[in-house]
Amino acid sequence: MTEPGAFLRRLFAAALAAADPAVSLARALPEPPRGRTIVAG
Secondary structure, three states, X not given: OOOHHHHHHHHXXXXXXXXXXXXXXXXXXXXXXXXXXXXXX
16 A cells, blocks of 8 residues: 555645646637737736
């Protein structure tokens, strides 16, 4: 049987990878525009 601590660390690492905004949001965002971008808000 696997050590419980090792299992929990792998589970935590998988949760972090699934919640990474660079991965999860990248599919929903359009391509960046060419030139300068100004964000006002």
